Amino acid sequence: MNFSELINEHNATFEQYDVNETEQQRELLGGFAISYTLNNVFEYVSMTLGIPGNILSAIVWLRLHVTGKNSSAVYLAALAINDLVYLLIILSYRMIECVGWLCYCCDFLSTCTAHLEPLLVLCFSVERLIAISCPLQVRCMRLYVLV
DSSP: OOOOGTOTTOOOTTTOSSOOOHHHHHHHHHHHHHHHHHHHHHHHHHHHHHHHHHOOOOOOOHHHHHHHHTEEEEEHHHHHHHHHHHHHHHHHHSOOOHHHHHHHHHHHHHHHHHHHHHHHHHHHHHHHHHHHHHHHHHHHHHHHHHH
C-alpha cells in the first residue's frame, strides 16, 4: 500500500493561520467590543434614568403623611437612597481617575451598597408577609404601643 495516495495536499482541515492575528481572534475581539459597548450603553442609560428616579422616589416615600400611614415606605425610601448612592459611586468611579485610597473607598462603598440592597428587599418582604398574614395581631400591637 502506498501512503502517498492517502495524503491529500489540498486538505481543508489544516489551514495555516497567521500567528499574529487569526480570524478566530478577530471574531472574539469583535464580540468583546460589541459586549463592551452594550455594557457601557446600558450602564449610562440606567444612570440617566436611575439617578433622577431614585431621588424622586426617596422624596415621595419620605413625606410625613406617607411614612406615618405606611411602615413599608421607610424600607422603600431606604432602598431608593441605597440605589442612588450606588449609582453615584459608579458614576464618580467612571468620571474621576482612581488613585490609592479613593479607589479603595469607592470599592468599599459600592460593595456595601450592593450587599445592603438584598437585605433591604428581604426586610421589606418579611414586613409585608407579617402585615398580610396576621393583620389583626399587628393592629392590636400597634394600638398597645399608641396607648
